[in-house]
Amino acid sequence: MYTIGVLGLQGAFREHIRSIEASGGKAVTIKRPEQLNEIDGLIIPGGESTTMRRLIDKYGFMEPLRQFTSSRKPVFGTCAGLIILASEIVGYEEGHLAVMDIKVERNSFGRQRESFEADLTITGVGDHFTGVFIRAPHIVEAGENVEVLSKHNGRIVAARQGHLLGCSFHPELTDDHRMTQLFLEMVKESKEKASA
Numbered sequence: 316m317y318t319i320g321v322l323g324l325q326g327a328f329r330e331h332i333r334s335i336e337a338s339g340g341k342a343v344t345i346k347r348p349e350q351l352n353e354i355d356g357l358i359i360p361g362g363e364s365t366t367m368r369r370l371i372d373k374y375g376f377m378e379p380l381r382q383f384t385s386s387r388k389p390v391f392g393t394c395a396g397l398i399i400l401a402s403e404i405v406g407y408e409e410g411h412l413a414v415m416d417i418k419v420e421r422n423s424f425g426r427q428r429e430s431f432e433a434d435l436t437i438t439g440v441g442d443h444f445t446g447v448f449i450r451a452p453h454i455v456e457a458g459e460n461v462e463v464l465s466k467h468n469g470r471i472v473a474a475r476q477g478h479l480l481g482c483s484f485h486p487e488l489t490d491d492h493r494m495t496q497l498f499l500e501m502v503k504e505s506k507e508k509a510s511a
């Protein structure tokens with residue numbers, strides 16, 4: 316069994332815990348940087364990225380998170396978590412973790428559409444995945460090593476770059492656990508590679 320941590324500083328972390336358990340993984344809420352040593356993969360949940368960043372700094376997570384990402388253990392950022400991973404954020408001078416070669420725009424589906432659901436086709440996951448978008452960002456540009464996994468109305472809403480996975484929507488808010496299962500597959504692959 317693989318142990319997946321969910322960064323538990325702010326946002327929708329409890330729902331991810333439930334989705335990991337429903338997918339057959341062991342889930343741990345990460346509240347202290349040392350706990351990163353115990354996990355095989357990490358999910359950075361949705362919430363509010365500027366608040367999450369403030370808490371990342373306050374609780375000394377910045378350097379440990381960078382180290383975790385460079386250890387090549389898989390990391391999955393959803394919604395605000397995607398913004399935390401992005402190397403560039405439209406309108407901001409610097410990214411947060413800035414480890415994934417993507418440019419994101421925050422709250423980019425318009426104020427009148429604060430939240431909505433969309434029927435998505437996602438590479439590696441399948442068809443008819445209900446994406447729950449809540450003040451969601453989208454990926455404006457993706458680097459050449461980034462594989463685009465899904466688009467909604469021409470906008471990139473899911474992508475993968477090696478061991479990094481990101482999406483604009485909240486996959487943990489439905490009972491469809493296919494996106495979490497894709498992440499668990501990535502964790503399995505990375506562990507097999509590490510022990511080969």
Ligand SMILES: NC(=O)CC[C@H](N)C(=O)O
Pocket residue numbers: 360361362363364365393394395396398421422449450451452
């Ligand atoms: N549901 C979410 O995670 C929203 C993200 C939020 N709008 C932000 O910019 O951080």
